[in-house]
Amino acid sequence: MDRRQLRYFAAIFEERNLSRAARACNVAQSALSHHLAGLEAELGSPLFRRRPRGMLPTAAGERLYQHAKGILRAMEAAEADIRQAGDRLAGEVSIGMAYSAVKAIGVPFMRRVTQDYPQVRVSITESLSASTLLHVMKSDVELALVYNPPDDPLLETQPVLEEEMICVGRPEIIGATDDPIAFDALLDLPLILLRQGASSRALIDDPALLKRLEARAKLQMNSVHAISGALAEGIGCIIGTRLFMREQLEAGTLHARPIVNPTLSRSLQFCRLVDHPATFVLEAMQGLLLELIRAEIDAGRWQARPLF
Structure with missing residues (x-):
């Protein structure tokens, strides 16, 4: 019936x-x-x-x-x-974002929320992907943008975009050429990686390749500011994205080279707990975030392939 x-x-x-x-x-x-x-x-x-x-x-x-x-x-x-x-959207929602997501759409998101949703209160938590995911699992945030989240029956995920990973550093360290650099050649460079463990998964979701990188890394840290400072001082190089150090790349203080054999990429995904029902406010904020991400990609400011 x-x-x-x-x-x-x-x-x-x-x-x-x-x-x-x-x-x-x-x-x-x-x-x-x-x-x-x-x-x-x-x-x-x-x-x-x-x-x-x-x-x-x-x-x-x-x-x-x-x-x-x-x-x-x-x-x-x-x-x-x-x-x-x-x-008549009204209420509160807590959102976690990886550093790159905040850098790309944080300000536009806050502006749109205050202009278009005056009755909505948003709490934003910025952290590295592993910490952001931990906030979700502990119910500290309701919705999060996380890189390479693990398969977990407790999580509901939605792919958002895929980014190509490149080698970034001063020209005297990685070479001034635009030619691609082979993955094996990266192992001979003074690599700086996210600290071993869950944080490094956000960089490369391939355990075998990640293990090789971690074995050769000169430094491992979970600080965006420390990594940026080390790059600027020529202490080492990173595997990252153009968005991560966009201003320095545009200014010419840092250089980037594609990585081949194999090429590396990472995916950004929405994550939330499956046993937490969606609210009108959460769905509206997720839709707004997707709209802003699409705009950044279409404008070429976020060099990524949309997955939605």
């Missing part, structure tokens, strides 16, 4: 005539008869007595109509409530 069957049944009951009920429901009379027959078969009882001049409800039909009207009214009220609630 579904809503359509109940609606058609109610129309027949009220009109006491199949052709008039069909016109009221804007369906073919044959379709109405088919649904009525299916409903009677499902309930195991006739609902009407067919008469030459119309349809006469049986006792079962009379009782079902009382239930049907209440059910249909409740469903209409629920739909109206949902639509109205969606039109």
Whole structure:
């Protein structure tokens, strides 16, 4: 028994005539008869007595109509409530973002929230992907943008984009050429990596390659400012993205080279706990974030391939 069957049944009951009920429901009379027959078969009882001049409800039909009207009214009220609630967004939501996401869309996101959603209060937590994911698992944030999240039955994920990883450093360290650098050649450079463990997964989601990098890295740290300072001072180089050090690359103080054999990439994904139901505010904020990410990609400021 579904809503359509109940609606058609109610129309027949009220009109006491199949052709008039069909016109009221804007369906073919044959379709109405088919649904009525299916409903009677499902309930195991006739609902009407067919008469030459119309349809006469049986006792079962009379009782079902009382239930049907209440059910249909409740469903209409629920739909109206949902639509109205969606039109007047208000409430709180907590969002976690990896550093790169904040850098790309943090300010536009805050501006749009204050302009377009005056009744919404947003809490933003910026951290490296591993810490952001931990915030999700501990329910400190409701929605997060995380790089290379693990497969976990507790998490609901949605791919957002894929970024190519490049080698970034001063020209005297990685070479002033634009030619690609082979992955094996990276191992001979003074690499700076995110600290071993969950944080490094956000860099490369390939355990074998990651293990080789970690074995040869000169420095490992979980500080964006420390990594940026080390790059500027020529202490080492990183595997990162153009967005991460965009200003320095544009100014020419740092240089970038593609990586080959193999090429490396990472994916940014929305994460939230599956047992935490979505709210209107959360869905609206997720939609806004996707809109802003798409705009940055289309404008060429975020060099990535959209996955949505």
